[in-house]
Amino acid sequence: MRTYLDFEKPIADLESRLEETKALAQSSNVDVSQAVEVLEQSIEKLRREIFQNLTRWQRVQLSRHPDRPYTLDYISLMCSQFIELHGDRTVRDDPAMIGGFCELDDQAVMIIGQQKGRNTKQRQQRNFGMANPEGYRKALRLMKLAEKFNKPIITLIDTPGAFPGLEAEERGQGEAIARNLKEMFMLKVPVICIIIGEGASGGALGIAIGDRVFMLENTWYSVISPESCSSILWRSWNFKEQAAEALKLTAKDMATFNLVDGIIDEPLGGAHTDHGAMALHLKEVILKSLAELNALDPDERIDQRIDKFCSMGVVVE
């Protein structure tokens, strides 16, 4: 059973009519091929119309779609081998942040990312993709490991934020993220970061300092979620649509402001409608960027990485 978002309702209606027509044909031997074709065309047309004019809030909804591919889905679709590595060597393993060496075509790479759960039990286990400090420290440990063996790093970002819990504070959530930011600038290997779902604030940035930072078409990346922004600035949870508009948090917005390097197109209807096609396209982009980055020497890459982030910001002098 597919999950439809509220704005997809007209598509859902047509699709159920299509199913009914097909079922009718089977039970009564009536030729409905023409009706099916008409319906399929109008579904396609409607989908195109709806997805060409998505509001920012609708994109936020798509980024959180329960059927969307998550980090482990991309790894299994893109890589022929994956050796998952666990633990931060200090406190424990954080299931909200996963990583390990992968084989991407013939290249060994380190892939790290937040992981969300598919059902209630998994969601709890993965803490809804909200990492604790040990998750960020695990990520950094794996990055250093990749650097040691001269393997490029790919991070996949999908988090509603770093976990705001009691133990997270005790174990230094702020320090863990801050350290990652600083250390990632000095990594000698290529680093490619891709927002594949939600990119909420410091929790996202904590693994998103890279030579290339991309966003999938229907994702968001900002300093705060529209809901929290609404609750702080409007003092009510009801202004999330306005907040999403004001924050200008979509891939298109962020690319316009040069705060990310590019947008990766999704299949029509969103990444969740075709995991295979999405993963294939993502892989192409990664391989192309790796080829570009491998051509530079480490110091050049580090200088460019630092210069890029240091040029971000608009002030009046």
Add this chain to the structure above:
Amino acid sequence: MSWFVRKDKGIQTPTEMKREAPDGLWYQCPNCKKIMHTREHKLNAYTCVHCNYHEKIGSDAYFSILFDENQFVELDATMTSADPLKFTDTKPYPDRLRTTINKTGLKDAVRTAYGPMNDITVTIACMDFGFIGGSMGSVVGEKIARAIDHALQNKTPFLMISRSGGARMMEAGFSLMQMAKTSAKLALLSEAGLPYVSLLTDPTTGGVTASYAMLGDFNIAEPGALIGFAGPRVIRETIGTDLPKGFQSAEFVLEHGFLDFIVDRKDLKDKLSSLFKMLQ
């Protein structure tokens, strides 16, 4: 039936008839409620002479405490915020900026300067909480980045005094990237072997904690300062119970291993200059 009964009816001195002490002569400590002379309070580095409560002060006061004879050269003193997102919530961001600039006399939430501190030249960036909650937007990030550049070029130690609620929502993505920018510059400062002291004051939370404030070679704090990544309200809502007493206080953060020491403001200058002398 009230506990106290007014014996003389009609004691209603009009406000303008009340005798006033000259404004600003006395300071009442908000913590212990005791009264002291403002001069005495100022000489005590704006801390209470009775209970050691550290009054929340801004860049003006810190500069006067730390720089010898208040001698310093301010960097990028005229830089102000733009409005790249054309951000409007209940009012447009430029209006909010204008009102705050007029009210506080400040240009944004950080001031940066260099000057002598017990004869050692230091570069200092100091945040002002009075400016939209000390929030970090492009100006804060850029001024800190340039102050670090100044420290790098002139080979001075760098002191960052943080007091901030975190990121400035009205600059959304731009604000977020200031965390990255400042961390990049601090990585360069680190490579150059120059000392970086991060002083966390009350309160330091959010994106500021998750970037430059926690990246000091020495992370130090004022007594009792609230220090955390998530604010107490958010954590309370997440876990659904009240927070333990003293949670996220400087003392708590020290105990958990994220601070090098807690320093009384009146000892700050001497302690820092001793430290910098040892490192020279």
